[in-house]
Amino acid sequence: MGRKRGRTVDVEEGESYYVSMTDMMVGVIFIFIIMLSYFAFEFRSTTAKLTAAKHPETAALLQTAANLQPKTADIEIDYKAQVVCLPETALSETGAGAAGERRCFGFSPPKAGAPTASVADAQKLLMQSLDADLRDMKVALASDPSGGSLAFRADQLFSPGTADLSADGRRIAGDVAQVLMKRLPCLGYGVAPGAGCEDEGPKLSVVNVVAQTNLDAFSAEGQQAASLALRRAAAFHQALTTAQPALGVLRNAPPAQPGSQPLLRVASVGQSQEGASKVGDDQTVSIQFQMGS
Template identity: 30%
Template sequence: MAFIEETGFGSDGHGEEDENYFISMTDMMVGILFIFIIMLMVFALNFKQQTDVSEDRFERLEEARRQAEIVADRLDILKEQVQVELQQLDKSEQVRSAMLQDIRARLVAQGLDVQIDLANGVLRLTEDAVRFEPSNADLDVTAADNVRKISLVLREVLPMYAACATSVNACGGISTATSVETVFIEGHTDVTGRDDSNWQLSTQRAVNTYRVMTEAQPLLRELINRAGREIISVSGYSSTRPVKDESNKAAWDTNRRIDLRFVMEVDDSERLKEVLALTDQMEGQLFELRSAIDAADVP
């Protein structure tokens, strides 16, 4: 009993102090654990939010990538279509060149001096074939006879390159995709005389040539393009498109002339080339977009 009294917790106060110490330590540990749990919860919540943001960002990047691939596929289809059109244009130019060379060969066989510009589709009737006197739109006897020879050759050749005609069996077997849209009879003057008079004069020269042609070969007016309009037409350019720029009589004689300009149904090469260049630029932009998406992607 004495032992208990001597060593008891309640006899000298050490037991209460020790008990209070352990209680304080427990409370502190519980508090630290509680703080740790709170910190862990905050970390978990932040991690979840960051994960949600990453997943949302990833989904948006994936959608952007899908859209880019769709646009790229459409561009590929468009480029294929443009390439087909350009191939058709190349074929059209080849057909026009063959037609002009055929016409020229037939006219040369009849003794007519003509020139051809294959790049622009022009058959040029030189002053030896159709000559105009200064300030005059009338065809003299020789010029009128030569125009009739030209109209006969056009009558023989053009039906093979026309889309259709109003008369039966007037068209040849050429594909309508490479047919003639218009043949412009273009009148020109030299630089002498008043400009306002030269416009009327050049147009009148074209009109007079047209009349002689169609009177000699009425079938030429029956040839129509895919739009159902007559192929043969007229235009006047005054002195704005000279063959020679020299200021002398020889140049003026050359510039007073008639050109026949052949326009094919698919003469849109420049526009298609611009579209093709635009698609190339868009492909470059798409490549940059894909690179940016890949760089911002979440591993």
């Protein structure tokens, strides 16, 4: 009796309806990235609002006001009683509310003459801003600007032994003048400041272009070094005001006020010591900022 051989039937598997672990993880990571981006955007937006608020009460309200919308409305203010009244219809998104009805709120006006920042804070902010601007322009400084000055090596600016600016020195002077013109009008008088300046706050009393040198005051070379330092300070000052003429117009007080002086001035400092280096060696030229009240 013969045996029948059975045939093996190949069954083709259909498409699986289950998601692989890899696909699932990719999906979860993608959703996480979207959520992270959203929260980062919201954080930046909220931080910008709170930074722009000048009063603690405003900052506290902005923490809960996430969807402020501009709206035009007629308001009434009693400055003596410190009360402001708004139409009730302006407080409804749909304009609902009885016509002619008002809602009134108490407020505290800003104190007249109160500075927005202390002298130390204003000085620190100025130096941080100048440092950041010069870094962006690839201008190297010889020392930390947190001390209140922008310092440059003399050999970085001038031809050896002279008060003549080198090509690199002229470029640096132009870049520095551009940065100063961006910041100083807000802190001086005589030139209309740009947008973003505080109406009140500390002002600069003087911005000195200072050349510093070591010298032997009793030698001919030492006296030449002192003279060279002063001429270098004057040359750098002239280069700044040539690149940005408005820097020469800035004053430390309103022009009509008695005692008003140019904001940007020149000084020279020399320390006598034995065995000082040769004429022009190890000199620095710095711009020193002194904030007034």
